[in-house]
Amino acid sequence: xxxxxxxxxKHQRLVLLVIALVVLVAAAxxxxxxxxxxxxxxxxxxxxxANPPEQGRGVRLGGMVQRGSLRTEADGVTIAFVVSDGKARxxxxxxxxxxxxxxxGSGVVAEGHxxxxxxxxxxxxxxxxxxxxxxxxxxxxxxxxxxxxxxxTK
Amino acid sequence: xxxxxxxxxxxxxxxxxxxxxxxxxxALSARGASLGGIxxxxxxxxxxxxxxxxxxLVYLFAVTDLSVKLVAMNSHSLKPLIFRVAGTWGxxxxxxxxxxxxxxxxxxxxxxxxxxxxxxxxxxxxxxxAFVSLGFYAFLLIASNPFxxxxxxxxxxxxxxxxxxxxxxxxxxxxxxxxYVGLSIAFSFAVGALVTREVGPAFAKAMRPWVLGAWxxxxxxxxxxxxxAYYELGWGGWWFWDPVENASLMPWLAATALLxxxxxxxARNALRAWTVMLGVxxxxxxxxxxxxxxxxxxxxxxxFAVDPERGTFILALLAINIGGALTLFGLRARTVTEGExxxxxxxxxxxxxxxxxxxxxxxxxxxxTLYPLLxxxxxxxxxxxxxxFTPMSALFAVPMLVVLAVGPLLRWRRxxxxxxxxxxxxxxxxxxxxxxxxxxxxxxxxxxxxxLALALGLVWxxxxxxxxxxxxxxxxxxxxxxxxxxxxAVALLGMSCESAFSVEKLVAIRVGETTEVGPWQIxxxxxxxxxxxxxTALEARLLMRYGDDGRVVELGPQSRSFWAPPQQxxxxxxxxxxxxxxxxxxGGEADAKDGRSRWQLRLWWKPFVTLIWLxxxxxxxxxxxxxxxxxASDLRRIIARDKIEYRRxxxxxxxxxx
Numbered sequence: 102x103x104x105x106x107x108x109x110x111k112h113q114r115l116v117l118l119v120i121a122l123v124v125l126v127a128a129a130x131x132x133x134x135x136x137x138x139x140x141x142x143x144x145x146x147x148x149x150x151a152n153p154p155e156q157g158r159g160v161r162l163g164g165m166v167q168r169g170s171l172r173t174e175a176d177g178v179t180i181a182f183v184v185s186d187g188k189a190r191x192x193x194x195x196x197x198x199x200x201x202x203x204x205x206g207s208g209v210v211a212e213g214h215x216x217x218x219x220x221x222x223x224x225x226x227x228x229x230x231x232x233x234x235x236x237x238x239x240x241x242x243x244x245x246x247x248x249x250x251x252x253x254t255k
Numbered sequence: 256x257x258x259x260x261x262x263x264x265x266x267x268x269x270x271x272x273x274x275x276x277x278x279x280x281x282a283l284s285a286r287g288a289s290l291g292g293i294x295x296x297x298x299x300x301x302x303x304x305x306x307x308x309x310x311x312l313v314y315l316f317a318v319t320d321l322s323v324k325l326v327a328m329n330s331h332s333l334k335p336l337i338f339r340v341a342g343t344w345g346x347x348x349x350x351x352x353x354x355x356x357x358x359x360x361x362x363x364x365x366x367x368x369x370x371x372x373x374x375x376x377x378x379x380x381x382x383x384x385a386f387v388s389l390g391f392y393a394f395l396l397i398a399s400n401p402f403x404x405x406x407x408x409x410x411x412x413x414x415x416x417x418x419x420x421x422x423x424x425x426x427x428x429x430x431x432x433x434x435y436v437g438l439s440i441a442f443s444f445a446v447g448a449l450v451t452r453e454v455g456p457a458f459a460k461a462m463r464p465w466v467l468g469a470w471x472x473x474x475x476x477x478x479x480x481x482x483x484a485y486y487e488l489g490w491g492g493w494w495f496w497d498p499v500e501n502a503s504l505m506p507w508l509a510a511t512a513l514l515x516x517x518x519x520x521x522a523r524n525a526l527r528a529w530t531v532m533l534g535v536x537x538x539x540x541x542x543x544x545x546x547x548x549x550x551x552x553x554x555x556x557x558x559f560a561v562d563p564e565r566g567t568f569i570l571a572l573l574a575i576n577i578g579g580a581l582t583l584f585g586l587r588a589r590t591v592t593e594g595e596x597x598x599x600x601x602x603x604x605x606x607x608x609x610x611x612x613x614x615x616x617x618x619x620x621x622x623x624t625l626y627p628l629l630x631x632x633x634x635x636x637x638x639x640x641x642x643x644f645t646p647m648s649a650l651f652a653v654p655m656l657v658v659l660a661v662g663p664l665l666r667w668r669r670x671x672x673x674x675x676x677x678x679x680x681x682x683x684x685x686x687x688x689x690x691x692x693x694x695x696x697x698x699x700x701x702x703x704x705x706x707l708a709l710a711l712g713l714v715w716x717x718x719x720x721x722x723x724x725x726x727x728x729x730x731x732x733x734x735x736x737x738x739x740x741x742x743x744a745v746a747l748l749g750m751s752c753e754s755a756f757s758v759e760k761l762v763a764i765r766v767g768e769t770t771e772v773g774p775w776q777i778x779x780x781x782x783x784x785x786x787x788x789x790x791t792a793l794e795a796r797l798l799m800r801y802g803d804d805g806r807v808v809e810l811g812p813q814s815r816s817f818w819a820p821p822q823q824x825x826x827x828x829x830x831x832x833x834x835x836x837x838x839x840x841x842g843g844e845a846d847a848k849d850g851r852s853r854w855q856l857r858l859w860w861k862p863f864v865t866l867i868w869l870x871x872x873x874x875x876x877x878x879x880x881x882x883x884x885x886x887a888s889d890l891r892r893i894i895a896r897d898k899i900e901y902r903r904x905x906x907x908x909x910x911x912x913x
Contacts, residue, residue, distance in 0.1 A: 113596050117529075120611065121610075121614070128615035128616075129622065131619070131647060132618065132619050132622040132647060135643050136623065136643060139639065139640075139643035140626065140627075140630070140637040140643065141639070143636035143637065176763065177762070177763020178842075178845070178855055196761060197761060197842075198489075198825070198855050
């Protein structure tokens, strides 16, 4: 639509509309495609053991930190612990500063991916901050399973 | 007593908003025309009453009146005064009251000063504004009364989330709200223009200062929010694509698009329906943002409401306002007559490209933000993070930034690339140089490489519109545009450098030991307990030296424990140099093997990271320059018009008496 060469105003509006629509639809399709690949799913230990995600794919793992499983490696900054939901256990390693309310027997959501040896490598830990701030995935779990899990993992 | 006064003022304001809506709507018909005169004064008084209600609440928080439920739930008499006052809007009810107050005041201001548009359009605009306000008044009075009393009166309040006890909080929410609510004015103008079919340059010029103002505040709010997250959370990142951050980014993207399409409409009378549509979309994004943040559907420090009734209420408001406006748009869009034509290669063409790309980014962000909510309603728990948002938005941002380099140099209506080709030589060379530089350094991922190269080219290209101009006589809006575009380049440079060259180190060391990060040598000198007004902390004394012969500087990151409510936070300590920032966080005590405990330290050296926020502030400054320029020329025109009228009147009188 070289300017002014007889294209009617109505047509210009149509062309603009079509271009805008095409780009927006393209954006929506791209978004849908990318979301399928990039969204990170939430697992509890029994799910991740039964049906592990492909290695390296970002996922979240939520459960209770098993009592007696937490230890700090020799470098002083790597910690290893076991997350459990009463049915299955998953070993987790994390390198970093742990949230202040991260203790044995409490709930945690770990963001990361499965390593080659079945260990979950966490990049980030979300622990319960206080009564008002619970990681969203923990809400149902603490209600439904926490008591039982606590008994199992004691 | 004060609480009752505030509540009464709030009810009166709501009643006046109802009157404003009815009178404004009736005045559009021939029979109700006599009602038109009261709409403007009513809008002004409504704003003042909302202000009285808000100030009452501020007072209650300042004196910690614990007989008011909201104060008891969210405040504590031992907090410093500034945080007691800031606590007014650090909770759901108070923040909604702040929202309607700003909205009322803005509506009053429009009623007071805007004389450019035809009177029916103004009446429709004010009625639209009243309609939106009325929804929020109903929300406050029915579902979240901030002045509710509590019996028996508790001994002490619950306190405020320590993460929020920060000076940033005092300014962050009001700034964003000013932005959100400014867009509500743009929305009302769009509705008014649709009702009376008066979409033209006058409409764009009347709307532009409000969009600009809202956009400036949104820019500042996002920049400040990003810096707050950066130093307060202690994670070293400056943008997390958290839904709450996205909630502020989406209105910004829509407002940016609106700003640019407004200037096309004002200057060239094109893109009429598109501009109106963006006016509706921009405020819709503000409301979606408020819904996401305040409904409790997301869990974060921002989600105050745990009451599902409130989420439903906001959702209903959202549906009524957006649905209503879109229906109106659907009915009237065809009758908004077509604007002027333009060629592809023209300023308009470039701005259309900018608009489409911004809308695409907006779509990407909106989609990614809502997807987890949709998935959850279908039973799957997912979260969407940077691996989705960053590349997907870059896909559209990069072409947009390329066009940004060229667009401002093009002429309106029609132009040729050959005319500006020569000017693009240096920016193009800078881009190539940037790519070569990062390839030579090696190990820089693709995205930062593109960003760095593009930013270098943009720094040059964005000041080109000033070339050949007399700088003293260049209009302020042009300066504003150049400053804002340069700010984009600067921020992009900061983002790229941060992700390309940051060095991170995580160590556990004993007191007296030394570690290195980037060019810094850092010695842990001591770890000591310190105490504040409502917290105690362990503070590490770090002695740092830049390079081998630098001066020794001291920093003290803390691990703080608050007691009301009990919670721990990490207070990072930052050291800023011209070429970057050193970021230090104190972690916990690692178990001691041989009796001497080791302390966890997390250290980052982030070259040029401060450019991100400097760029953000430059963008806002650019907006401010443009706003001042526009308002000043409006004022000059009003004064000139008054003078002409005055002369005419005098001449007429002189003629009569002579």
